Structure formats: C-alpha cells, structure tokens
Amino acid sequence: DAGVTQSPTHLIKTRGQQVTLRCSPKSGHDTVSWYQQALGQGPQFIFQYYEEEERQRGNFPDRFSGHQFPNYSSELNVNALLLGDSALYLCASSLVGEPQHFGDGTRLSIL
Amino acid sequence: GQQVMQIPQYQHVQEGEDFTTYCNSSTTLSNIQWYKQRPGGHPVFLIQLVKSGEVKKQKRLTFQFGEAKKNSSLHITATQTTDVGTYFCAGWGNTPLVFGKGTRLSVIA
Numbered sequence: 001d002a003g004v005t006q007s008p009t010h011l012i013k014t015r016g017q018q019v020t021l022r023c024s025p026k027s028g029h030d031t032v033s034w035y036q037q038a039l040g041q042g043p044q045f046i047f048q049y050y051e052e053e054e055r056q057r058g059n060f061p062d063r064f065s066g067h068q069f070p071n072y073s074s075e076l077n078v079n080a081l082l083l084g085d086s087a088l089y090l091c092a093s094s095l096v097g098e099p100q101h102f103g104d105g106t107r108l109s110i111l
Numbered sequence: 112g113q114q115v116m117q118i119p120q121y122q123h124v125q126e127g128e129d130f131t132t133y134c135n136s137s138t139t140l141s142n143i144q145w146y147k148q149r150p151g152g153h154p155v156f157l158i159q160l161v162k163s164g165e166v167k168k169q170k171r172l173t174f175q176f177g178e179a180k181k182n183s184s185l186h187i188t189a190t191q192t193t194d195v196g197t198y199f200c201a202g203w204g205n206t207p208l209v210f211g212k213g214t215r216l217s218v219i220a
Contacts, residue, residue, distance in 0.1 A: 042199050042210030057207075102156075
C-alpha cells in the first residue's frame, strides 16, 4: 500500500519562472493539502482540495494555485517565482476528519 | 490571525533524561495535533487531542490538552536516541491547521 508520493524530489528554478509540483495521495484518501516548510520553520498551510475543489486556503498569494483530479491526485502551481519561495513543499492526504499522512516533499530552490 | 507558539526552540538532553515541549495558541482550538519530523524527513502524525483537559499516552510519550483548549504539552520519559527529531504541535481553530515552529530535540548517548 503506497503512501503519499510527490514528484519531483528536488527542483531548481530561477526567479520569474513557473513550477508545477505533483502529489499522489495514499490509497483510499480523498483529501489533499499542500504545505510550505521553510528551513527551520513549521509547515505553513497553503490550501486543501476535496472533491476537485479548493476547500480552504491559507495566507498565500494568488501566484499559488492548485488542482485536484478525479483520481484524487493533485498539483501545486506557483507562478512568477521569488527567491522567498525556496522551501520544502509538502503534500498531505487524508480522509475528511482523519489524521494526515505526509509525503517526502519536493525541495524547491530558486536562484 | 491565529498563532501557535512552541517552547523551547531547542532541547539537548542526555539519554535517559525526560523532555517536555509546550505549545500555546493565541485562540481557542477545536483540536490539537502533534507531529514528529526526523532530520531530512517529513512530519509524521503522532496524536490528536480534542477534549478539554484530555491526557493521552503512547508508551513513553504523554500528551496533554489544556482545560481552556489553548495550550498543550508533550512529555517524553527516559529519552532514547530514537527520539531525536523536531516535534511540532498544530492546531485547528478558526483557521486551517496552524503549525508551531517546533522543538528540536537532540539526545546525547
């Protein structure tokens, strides 16, 4: 039973570029949440998807957008990348009301 | 907005000593969750507390939720080298899940 899988594991981009990160939830899970974790900080909630719709959103600009597909997998898109977007991006999946399972994350570096 | 604060930021203990981390929220929480993140790893869910004054135990770990549902603590008895990592609390209140900055635990053998 595969857990949460994220791709790619590492990514290097330059300022102004756009990036797409991908997440496959744990089997049986229907809810996907995305978090940004800067070095030495706790994860910060970006948004949550359920039934292919954004259900909740944290305090992130519109440059951060996402999508959930019918098979529950999800993408996180970030436009006009800034140096401050460098972080570990974590995807977590769950059933509504159940504990979250995190993936290993995508480490994004902006040059 | 809602803030979740954790202290201490770092804790170094000798193997066998006890360890406690404290979590305080600026607002009342509907529930609080605790996670452990090993160096280079991802957060792993440990437990969720929902009721005021709730106490839960997992082997050497004891979790408490304050009566006012604004604070929580994690206590580890007789630490082992396998306890190394960063412990995060995360609270659900009037905003989506808010994580504290974590307490990084080092255990000296």
